[in-house]
Amino acid sequence: LYDAKFFYDEDLKQPLEAYVEKLSEVVFQESLGTMRAKTDRVVALTKHLGADAGLQGQDAADAERAAFLAKADLVTGAVVEFTSVQGIMGRYYAQAAGETDQVAEAIADHYRPRFSGDATPATLVGKVVATADKLDTICGLFAVGQGPTGSSDPFALRRSAIGILAIIEDGLDISLIQAIDASLGIYAQGGLEFDRAAVRADVVDFFVTRTKVMLRDGGVAADTVDAVLATGVEEPATIVARARALEAARAEQAEAFDDLATAYARANNLRDAGEGTDVDAALLAADAQALDQAVQTAQDAVEAALAANDYPAALATLAGLRAPIDAFFEGVMVMDEDPAVRANNLRLLNRFVAVFANVADFGKMSKAK
Template sequence: MTHDFLLEMGLEELPANVVTASVDQLAQKVTNYLKAERLTFTGLKKFSTPRRLALQISGLADRQPDSDTEVKGPSEKIARTDNGWSKAALGFAHSQGIQPDDLVIKEVKGVAYVFANKHVTGQPAVTILSQLPNVIASLNFPTMMRWGTHQFQFVRPIKWLVALLDTEIVPMQLVDIQAGRTTQGHRFLGHPVELKQAQDYQAALEEVFVLADAQQRKQRIKDQIMAIAREQGWQVNLDAQLLEEVNNLVEWPTSFYGQFDRHFLTIPREVLITSMRNHQRFFYVEDEKNQLLPYFISVRNGNRDHLENVIQGNEKVLAARLYDAAFFYEEDQKHSIADFVTKLKEVSFHDQISTMYEKMERVQVITALIGKQVGLSQPELAELQRAASIYKFDLVTEMVGEFSELQGIMGEKYALLQGESPAVATAIREHYLPNVAGGALPATKIGAVLAVADKLDSILTFFAAKMVPSGSNDPYALRRQAAGIVSIVYQQQWQLPLDVLLNEVVQTEARKQFSPKVEQAPVIPQVISFIKERIKRFLKDTEVRYDLVNAATASTSTDICFMISSANELQKQQNKADFKANIEALSRVTRIASKQAGSFATIDPLLFENEAEVALHGAVDQLQNDFSQKSAASDYQQLANLRPVINDYFEKTMIMAENQNLKANRLAEMNRLAKIINEFASVDHIMTK
């Protein structure tokens, strides 16, 4: 016999961004709990609105299956005494809930042990389900709150609880709320509803103006919006993120359209779209040529009664925001870029580090160094320096002060209006990219250099100020910025050794007196390690084995592109017949070198005692000349080609010779070769078994 079970939590309105994640988490944890309790079911359906999280489970077993288990206890030697069972055996029997006389002896690999055979009768489903409040209490949310005098924490206060197994209420209590069969309809259009059975849930709520199925509700919103668009001859961008947010703000969606004054179309479209989408949760509309039209589509949480009042209210709110935007746009154009840049002298980047103006001075140093390193032309370098000298100016404009989402975007617009070159204007916008994980990267080289320089300065200075990310705490998004550096550099395929670059940055800033208040040089190794961790994350979703990733990032190289290419090359080589032998030969060298502390004297060829030493010395000389770190494939092949020379050397040469001069000479050779190997990868990390 199987059953249907309904669990619903009624809540004060949830933030739209946590609704879907919360019901998904609830479903996963309940599923895991039922599986752990061996209570089977055939189906689970999720329901969510701003005011409720619910699960409907079908095909639920009547009870747990009975189980027979055999538990191993102490050895017979410990369990028995001359007088019978020992204290250890009695304690074991008690812990298993059986009588000592029920213990049995069995041999395991020739040793006798005490065993307890237990028959456990399965508990009824209602008993298992009544413990679900413990599962609910284990849910995690970005922010938690308490209410009343309770110590219980949850995302929002719980207002009601429904728990029905077919027609019967499952006894349970959450905080001070007893489970029942009464749910609530739409806050304004509905009323309380008493459910007769679990299966009635969805249909009963629909009668009181609640579409509890989030996917059904989302589809209705999409259908309503597209119907309006077809009727009006509009094109609508159904932005997936906005659609998800709107869907989680309503229980009974009714879509409608409104309009705004056409003269607002003289404002940049990004401003209009931001005002509608980000601030009002409106969908913008376009004509067949993708030109913005003075209309919007929105979704009401209710029916069509008095809809004209809702439309007018939304139009007034949007008009007020657009009047502000038009005023800001006009006011900003009364000032030059130089005026805004001067204002940045009074804007703090961080009170322990510098002003925003001083940050731009530092970034000019970094962009000049990177630009030359990656081979920009003189005209490109000139445009790069111009962009770096003004790129934060829009932060003090009225428009960005009101619409912070438009930083960079308005910088590009205003730069073009004031006669800056398209390359400079584009770089101002692109320096923020990527602004989300996996987001778009700068499309221009100038924008890419500026983006890397800006992010590198932020990481370096915040580390120097001892504001290093820890755990989930990363208030300045330094991990995202480091990941952005990795993505951009790899996309551009730049050779950019971080140790050389960062040391040059610090030295040049000191010469130009652009240094921040904090000391940067001591944290350079820490910054490099931090970026190497982002390289590991970059490679995590690829098919590269974790040990190969560790080998590449633990190398002495600090070149982002080369480390990624090295990991990819090792992955490419791993299944070849000679890979294991190559790595073992190279690892033998690095292991010997790593165990010998201290520096080594210059190698003296006059101390060589056999041809194998001469051959290896010559091969390493050649390797030092040819090893470039420009091509991971070439470098690997050169190292692989050394395998027979290395093996011959070890076969004919005793490194730990009794003669200390010979020993030191041979260790110096090992150390010299190990340094080259470790520039490619720390091969000791590679698993070859």
């Protein structure tokens, strides 16, 4: 206790800001430079994230200040001697130096969540800084070929990714995909040479995989997650929202969605993408005309729902296609002997399947959940 008090008193002889330049003596990672270089990158990424999250005025200034000071306590006597208090001492030193309460709290919180189930940063400023710090580490290590492999994850990048996803889940409204692009751009501007497109793809896939695991651990069926991912969506927050909405809809209308999945799979197997989607209404039988009209209505409704991020409404619209597609298969000879009628029916099925394209691949969903 006496030693701790000694180091604390010695550290307070300089403001926290004075320690930042000393971070140039601490290596972050051999290929990625020092902790001082990391500090500059995290500040730049914090600016991007802060703007995306809607931070303004004092909040935006506090976020950038906290990012600048976040690692400064690593070279203070107390933290060098007692490494477990990093961040905690940073908060005390920031308060002693007259920094705002929000800056001090963000410094302490930027390591959070430290483990699964740990609390996320308490403030939006803290959430932004914590995300910037973790994402800089992930993107940088992937860029130099140090991403996790199999069970090996020496830099705990999976834990960092889960932490970012938890922060987003807890209210940080940002585009993670745009943040990844921003982080890789900062590295490129700093002179790091890497295959930007390949690294971007790897980092995005890394987060998508972590999102998939998180959803499955949370009780969402694997085929529900696969159905959403099959549409090509990459934004974790969107994947989570859509998967949970689809899971809820399946629970509420189990029979309707199981039957719709069966009908979708049948239509998807029969369709011929080469035929296009230009349907000649004059060649359609009665049940085919009914499906054609239902598809036209559904297409507009689904597009409007997705534009409004109303995924449940999009799913409700798709559920409404169950009756017309069932009637179509019951009353129409899809592979009609007349080549013109047959091709027209296939074009109608192309249109039917296309309505689902940006929502979910219902063919991925099995009846046995």
